Every structure is written in structure tokens, then in C-alpha cells.
Amino acid sequence: MSTPQFGAGLWNFASYVDRYATDGYAEPVSTLEQIRLAGEVGDLSYVDLNFPFSHGATIDDVKEALDKAGLKAIGVTPDIYLRQFSRGAFTNPDPAIRAEALELLHQAADAVRQLGAKYVKVWPGQDGWDYPFQVNHHDIWQLAKDGMRELASAHPDLKFVIEYKPREPRVKMLWDSAARSILGIKEIGLDNIGVLLDFGHALYGGESPADAAQMLIDHGLLWGMDVNDNLRGWDDDLMVGSVHITEVFEFFYTLRINGWEGVWQLDQFPFREDTVETARTSIRFLKAINRALDELDYEALKDAQARQDAIGAQRIVQDVLLSCMRKEA
């Protein structure tokens, strides 16, 4: 019956650029201004912060802005995907660049400590390849794991979460699925590395997000998550609930039956929409989903699933899902 705590990547409140609108979809928004906008949403408790902060903002500036906005830091996401690292961070062919990536990650680890956040979020978006034959597949995966091991073993007091993604900006990324992430983390062999599951990444990677979440939970590795939506072909980062209502409900259902108690985070890129209103609309939807979870007939659904009864399960689910936004009497 309780409402979950909501969070958002701070980039939800940024402006964006892509390879066509090279002048950006809006004027740049500073870290501190992004925090202020996040505070305006009204239902957010946590933000995940890109690092380094923009416009010279210091840790103290950020702390003050967070306090003022009524927000806490859940994680810090270092920018290991800018130009310097465009041919790879952990897996850059140049050892000097790999060292620079590690250095930035160490600084992000310090920021996590100073902000009292829960984890360093590692999103190695440039680690992968674009062309057949471009890389030796053994060597590059080894670099990816060795780098993570070096990073995480240097900070045994901290947690690190890897956010996997099938592709973009590389044509193919190394940490591309829940199964491969679990496997890589097991090979690394440290207990302070987990996974942040992005609903949309799972979806367009061909996973069932609910199944991916269950697998991660079963390995004790689901340490964070965020939601959004897409058309299953690309990481569109649309508002959650705008396309895959049933599957996002199944995802949260899976979290609930496993007693997963983390923050419900947003990862959306509202290129052309108002960033605060986008977040508000998504949270409005998530609250409705949460009401549906409260009203679900768990016993009946459990029975249907034991029979693998698709029809029965659909009816039980539709009963609560398609009434979760009703006006209360």
C-alpha cells in the first residue's frame, strides 16, 4: 500500500543534442539548474548525477542545491563516453586513455563518498565495436572485465553498478544483457559490483524486463533500476507507460513479489518535451501502476502462472491494470 520512492537521472532535466540537431534541442542546462528542475517535479526523492558537474559546480554547490531541492544523490555517473573516450573507456586500444578513464572513475568514487550516494554507476557506452572484424573478441572483453576489477577493487567500501545496454553509441556494446553482465561480474569475482537494469535497454535488447530482473535478483545483483519506454527497436527513452503498459507492470510485479525495495528511477530523454512535465506524467503513471499492484489478486495470478495459463493471467492483470487510473468515488 505504500508509495515507492521515486528518483531520476539528472540528465532527465538536461537539454539534448544528436547528430542532426547539432545545435541542441534547447539551451544547455547546468548541473545546478537540473537539480532545481528535478526538485520542481514534486515527487522525486533521489537523483543520479552526471560527473563531472557542469559550469564549475563543486561538491558543496551540489550538496546545497540538493538540500534546497529536497533531493538526495542515489548515484554518480561519470562521463566515460565523451570525446576523449569515444573509442572506448575500459577497452580503449590506448592504455593511456584507459588510465584516464580509471582516473575519472576514481574521482566519481570520491564524489559518491562525499555525497553519501549509494553507488558509482558505470555505463561504458563507448566500450564495444562498430564493424565486423574490428576487434579481437577475447581481448576486448578481457579489457572490459580487467578495468572493472581494477576500479572496484580500489574502492572496497563502495558499490558499483553496471548499466548494460545492447548498443548505442557503439553499434555493439560489450555489457549488453543481464546474463552477460552476471557472467562478467562472476568472472571478475568481486562482491561490490552489481547491475542497474534499464527497462528500455532490456526491452529493445530482446529480453523480457521482468525475466531479466528475476535473473538478476536470483543472483543478488539487482542493485538499481530505471524505467522509460521505446518501440523495441531502439533506446527511445520515452515516457514510461506510453507504449508497454503490461510489460512495465510485469516488471514491477516481479520486483514486488521478490520484496525488492529500491528506488523507482526514471531515465528519459525528452528531446522535444518539457522535462519537468515529462517526469510528472511518468510518475503519475507509476503511481497508478503501484495502485494496480496493491489491488492485484496475487493468489489467483500465482495459480494461473503455475498452470502457465496465459488467458487466466491476462484477465487477472487487465482487471487491475485497466482500472488503475479511475477516478476514486
Next chain:
Amino acid sequence: MSTPQFGAGLWNFASYVDRYATDGYAEPVSTLEQIRLAGEVGDLSYVDLNFPFSHGATIDDVKEALDKAGLKAIGVTPDIYLRQFSRGAFTNPDPAIRAEALELLHQAADAVRQLGAKYVKVWPGQDGWDYPFQVNHHDIWQLAKDGMRELASAHPDLKFVIEYKPREPRVKMLWDSAARSILGIKEIGLDNIGVLLDFGHALYGGESPADAAQMLIDHGLLWGMDVNDNLRGWDDDLMVGSVHITEVFEFFYTLRINGWEGVWQLDQFPFREDTVETARTSIRFLKAINRALDELDYEALKDAQARQDAIGAQRIVQDVLLSCMRKEA
């Protein structure tokens, strides 16, 4: 406020086979038995019948079975995709096979007359190619159009609807999208050829089904439709509403604002599920969608769309969609 009329392809009540379960997912079901099962659903008014009928059933047998089941024939779908036509019906490289396909189609036209149905449904599933360089693209498209012209011009009293589909069973099919179907029909130049839009085909072909429907309506060619669902990668023919709730709602919204008054048909392949219960569950969902259409704030949505306001439109839509299954007080 009125309830639409519902229909279903008779194959919704068949048993199925695929390349793995070569012994079939269930025992074969005869045409007459399929009609009886369709009647059991309770909300169906129309069926689309595969032709020829199985087990030696005559037109009179079928008429009697339809009457008894309280059903009418909306269309007749000739089996131009069995072994004989596996390398093409209209576009078979062998002129003798093309003639046999035409002959079967003429018989189906007679069946339409005798059953008082609305159209011959032409689904040229084997007309296309599998490999690069297998066909001359000009010649095969010409065969496809010439065959349709010959067929439709022989029956000026009847209507013919082409059901387009991107692929399966051919790796690539010729009538693959709404736009190409309109274009091909214009090239044929007859006014008794239209289109049956399958929601799932549009979806996994990369179209917006609502947009495809609008384009067909604007050309006066949306003469039939059926719904189902899939994961956007294949024609899974799942129960409607099991995945793409918002987009199926947008599809029916588009039909309503255009005053489209046809039958809401099902095209589902319940390989492993009870066929009658599948249809009932889908119609239960469609009735909820229809209620949502009744309650939608059309003026507000129209205003949001005039501004191309994605956020506003989402909120308006979610308000009715996520309350359409509520228990009435």
C-alpha cells in the same frame, strides 16, 4: 455508445501446425466444427471462412452451420498458400500454377456470392521471395498486379480485399505495407479492390497501425480490418491487448473519428490456448476499449494533437484507458 459488431477469422478456432510441432498443436478441427466453436464465443456476429471448406462440407452445410451458430459470413479466404502455391500464387513462375490459383480464386468468388458475404479476402502469402537475386523485382510485382486485375475484373459485382503483410511464409512478401498496397491498387486501376488491415502486420512491419488506417481511409480503401498483438518482430497473432494497449486504442480511435463503421475482427493463432476462451478474452478487452472511446475527451485530445503535445495527449488517453476495465459501482 453502441457496441461494435465483432467478427473472427474462422482459423481462430482451428488447430495449428508449425515447422517444429509437425504433428500439430491439436487434432484437426473441421470447418463445421470451427463454426460451432465460433458460435460458442457468444459475441461474434461474423466469420471469415477459409476456402475450400474441409471434410467435404458444402456451401449448404456451411450456411446451415452459420445459421445455427448465429453467424454471418463477412468474407471468404481462399487457400492460395498451400503446397501447390508454395512458390507463389499470382506470381508463381509457372503460368499453369498461376492459372490454378486464379481458378481457386474464382471459386472463392462464387462462395462469396452464395454466402452473401462482403468480400473475397486475398492473402497472397506465398507471393514474394526468400533470397537476394532470386527474382526480377519488376517482373514479379507486375505478375502480382496483373493477377489481381484479372481476378477483380472478372467479378465486377464483388469486392476484393488484399491483406498486406511484410513477410512470412516468404522471407519477403510483395503486398507488404499500406502504402504499397494503395500504390499497387491504383496501378491496377479497378474500384472493387480494397485493403484489409491487420493490426499486427502493420505493427511488426514498422508502421503505426493508426497511421496506416488513416492513410487507407483517406484513399477510400480501408474495407476490412482485424486485430491481434505481437512483440513487433514477428506476426505472433497473440490476443489483442496483451502487449500494445495504447496503440490498439489509437487504432480504434482513428477508426472512430473517421466514422469507420465496419466489423471488429480477430485474427489470432492460439497455438497452445483454448480457442474459444482466447476469443472471449479478446472481446472482453475490445469492449473495454470501446468504453474508453465513449469516455474520451475528444476536444481536449484534438487540441493536444493540434499542438503535437505528446504529454497532454498521454494524460488524456491514460485517464480513460487505465480505467476502462473498472468495476462499475
Next chain:
Amino acid sequence: MSTPQFGAGLWNFASYVDRYATDGYAEPVSTLEQIRLAGEVGDLSYVDLNFPFSHGATIDDVKEALDKAGLKAIGVTPDIYLRQFSRGAFTNPDPAIRAEALELLHQAADAVRQLGAKYVKVWPGQDGWDYPFQVNHHDIWQLAKDGMRELASAHPDLKFVIEYKPREPRVKMLWDSAARSILGIKEIGLDNIGVLLDFGHALYGGESPADAAQMLIDHGLLWGMDVNDNLRGWDDDLMVGSVHITEVFEFFYTLRINGWEGVWQLDQFPFREDTVETARTSIRFLKAINRALDELDYEALKDAQARQDAIGAQRIVQDVLLSCMRKEA
């Protein structure tokens, strides 16, 4: 036996930015410098120029740079996808922005005249939608066609080519396929609008590029083309021939048997590679493809295609394709 003329979009020699590497994959490259780099490739005869030119370059500056580089302008591509037009150019909900887009397009038309180029290339990348229910599908398609009509009818002395694409940067674009482009152009009803087919757009849009080319040729509308490659899921703009060797060969085969005599253009985005070497490697491949076309047994292939004989066609094609790069004795 003759070598085709090669061309390239000038953006092949730019630097790039995306939503992650927001500081750009390299330093910005000016229009004039891009022209100089294009000239360095050594086999290029034509370039397609983004408009307006960067860094204050005038038409005369550009002409001089083209002369010096031994290049001619094949087309001019106005930037109707920057921030100003991020919610649409022809289809922007704001009539004032639509007027601004038209104004930029008129200026591009003037540039075509002054450069003696063949066409204005219209790539309405922001014309479409992102969310279900965001737009009225009739109205937005009407805006797209009306805008093109207004543009083209204002310049009866010029040609305009529309480059269709399924999506990106919008989640769904309006001019999305060969068939829809033909249909829209027919509805517009002017004879100075044609199509530029991008091989990669066709590929990841689910078309056979060869089939799309044939359809456009049959309607007299294939007025330009460019090539590249991708993994069929996104517009990766990789080097041509790096993935789909057979299908790019089928594409050029289709052009040759139809006597299509235009420029073979590149449209590649070498985010992380040397831009000149990328173009050289692609042209090296295209020359090999051209040799394969010279050596192909057209009669045998024609016979195989008349039988729709996939096996025979494959053998004939592999014989020349897999020997086109051999070192001559």
C-alpha cells in the same frame, strides 16, 4: 565496363556529435575544409552540400573550393533539422516555423541554381512523431505534402528529391519508404519532385533496396541514391560493403539492368574513423562491385530469375562477387 562517377555527402567529411559524446567526436570541420577533404579522396566527382555553409563561407568561397578540389555540386541539403525545426519543418505545429523552413528551403534552391547543382535534397528528418496519440495522422501527412507542393511549385526550373527514412531523429518519420514516397509525390501532383534512395534507409526499414530501387525506377522517380551499410536495426551509416555485400550488389545490378546512369554517392558517418580513408575504402569496394557487374553472366541470371531459382542465382552471383577483389595477374 566504364567506371561510374562517385559522389559523397559533404557530411562524410565532417565531425559528429551524438547525445552521449556531446563534446563531439572531433573538432568541428568547416564547409570549406570538408570540401578540401573530399577532394583528397581522389575518386570523388560530386558532393552534396549542407546548407547554410558554415563559418560564413559564401557561395563564391564554396565554388572556389569545389573548383580547387576538382569537385562539382550534385545537390544542396538544407538544414531543416536543427533546433529551430526540432518539432518539425514542413509539419511543425507552428505556422511561423513552417514559414521559416520554407524560407530556408527557398534559399537552398537559390544555392542549387548558383552552384549549378542537380537538385535540392529534402530530408525532413524532424517531420513525424515520437508518441502514440501525439498527432492527427491525416493532418500531419497533409502538412508534409502541402509544404512540399508549395516548395516545388515555387521553383519549376529545379528538381527536388525527397530522401525517405523510417525513423531517427523522430521515433517515426512521415516519408518513411519508397512506396509511401511515390504515393505522396503522386498526391502532390508535380513533376519536379523525385526520390533519393539511401541504401541503408531501405535496408533497416525492411525493404529490399533492389526492390525499392526498381519500384522507384518504374515510376520514373529514382533521381538520386547513396550507399552505406548497417545491421538492419538502425541507420548506422557504416562503410558500404562492410556487412551486406550481396544486397548492395543486387542494388547496383538493378540499377545497371535498368540503365540507370546516376552518381554513386556515399552517405557515411565515420564517427570514430578517418573520414578520407573511410571514403577511399568504400570506393575501393564499389569499384570491385562494378567489376563484378562487368563480369556477371546476365543471361544466366535472367534465366534463373525467370524460374525464381534461388540456388542458381546464388551460384552465378557468388562466382563474380567473391572474385571481384582478386589481384589481377
Next chain:
Amino acid sequence: MSTPQFGAGLWNFASYVDRYATDGYAEPVSTLEQIRLAGEVGDLSYVDLNFPFSHGATIDDVKEALDKAGLKAIGVTPDIYLRQFSRGAFTNPDPAIRAEALELLHQAADAVRQLGAKYVKVWPGQDGWDYPFQVNHHDIWQLAKDGMRELASAHPDLKFVIEYKPREPRVKMLWDSAARSILGIKEIGLDNIGVLLDFGHALYGGESPADAAQMLIDHGLLWGMDVNDNLRGWDDDLMVGSVHITEVFEFFYTLRINGWEGVWQLDQFPFREDTVETARTSIRFLKAINRALDELDYEALKDAQARQDAIGAQRIVQDVLLSCMRKEA
């Protein structure tokens, strides 16, 4: 320099049925006749046999037919995907059906012993789900692993290979990728379970087949493989080399640099083509690929890959790939 040994699934020589051509694409072909046809290909050394054998053929009949055809059994593939198991084999909700699946698998194990084959191939095509909410994801994955453990532990003298696949015939299959297969096998904890990698499954599942092969080799689990081709959206089982020439070359390159010495097997479904000629055409292509491997400049490629130099690698690869079918002087 040596020619590899070739093999094929015996189903390459069968006839096929799908949900449309329910009367089959050709007359049924018996196990013994399939063996005879495999022998006709001329370059095959091994076949993988469906089990049970059709038309009452005994092990002795099969042995005799294999001898006569000059073939050996590489594996046995039990039919755990027919009607009886259409709602799951290892994961069927009914324990009695799960027991029947195990019983059939035990019989297949005996057949492997009697035929002197290398492995039981387990392809659990019906183990998965079709709808969101249909299954409890933890429980069904547990059933899949428990069943494999029970099977493999009962036959410590034999090897078992799991052939993973993303989907079809289920909308989603459990053993869906290389990473998940490795993970599941590790969880099972037996050393007589490995993986058979199907090139096409990897490709349409979004993997790089070369990368998947490398990962399996690094875990000591690549115990078998087969090749074919598709358009990356479905398991089309086309002739190898008909679409993805470069990627199949990268796959075999990866095998060679790792010293992988197994059989090069075909897994094709020539629905509409001559089955023997299809195999011959594929082997002709594979021999050319093998020549290209012989002629490849490994040092230069290794250097390019160490730099992650996509351009250099492409040129080196094209030099041998696009000359591997040349007529020798």
C-alpha cells in the same frame, strides 16, 4: 590448409510444413531416405539425426543406411517439441509431461551410444512463454536447469549440447543466448553439458556470432556449431553465405585462431528448394571461405585489431573474401 569436415542436420533433407502450407511443402521424407539424400551431397561426413526415427526405422537400419551413404552420426536430436511437449518439455507445467520428455531424452542418449555419436543435442524449443505474465520467471528457469541436470547426471559417459535460440516456436525461449547458456550451465554444475552455437540464432538474437563463439570457447563450452543465414529478424535458415558473408567469415576466423577443430555443420530449411542442391551450394561457399582463411594475412589483421582499426581490418578481409571464389589459373 586442410579442408574441414562437413556435416548437416538430417532435417536439411526433410520436407517441411508451416502454419500456412499445412499440407507440407513436399511429400514427407523418411529418416532413411533423408540419409540417402545426405549421402548424395558428396561432401558430407556427419549428420545429426532427429529421434525417434521415422517410418519404424531401427538403429540397425539407420546404421546400415549411414554406412551405405558414407556418413557418421555426430549427434542425436530428440523431438521434444512435438504436440505432446508443445507447452514445454523440461518446463511443462505438468510433471507427467516433464517425465515423458526425460524418458524420450534418455532414449536419445541410448541412441547416441549405439550410433557412436558425439552428443545428445538438446533443443528445448517449446520451453519458454508466449505472453507477459504467463509464467513465474524464477520457477520456469529453475525447471529448465533442473531438468537438464537430471538428464545429464544420468549419463555421465555422454555429452549433451544445448542449442540456444531467442524464440520460435515460443514467442520467448529460455535458453536464448550464449551468455545465458553459459550461466545456466554453470548453475547446473555438471561438466558434460556444453553448447551448440547456431550462427543464425546468434545473428537474429542480436549477438555477433564471432563474439558468441569466442565467449563459449573461453568457457570451454563450444562443443558444436551449425551455420545458415537470415535477415536478422527471424530464423530464416537460408543457405549460408547468401546474406552475411563477412560475418560468417569472422565466425570461422574466430574458430580458426582458437584452434577449434570441430565439424562445420549446416542447419538449413530449404522449404521451396532442392535439398541436396541447397547443401551443395552452401558447402561450395564454405570451401571458398576456408580458402579465404588460408590466404588471410593474420599478422596484419591482428595488428589492425589491436588498434581496433576498422578500416584496416576491412581492407585486409575484403582482399581475401572477395577473391575466394576466383577461378584458379
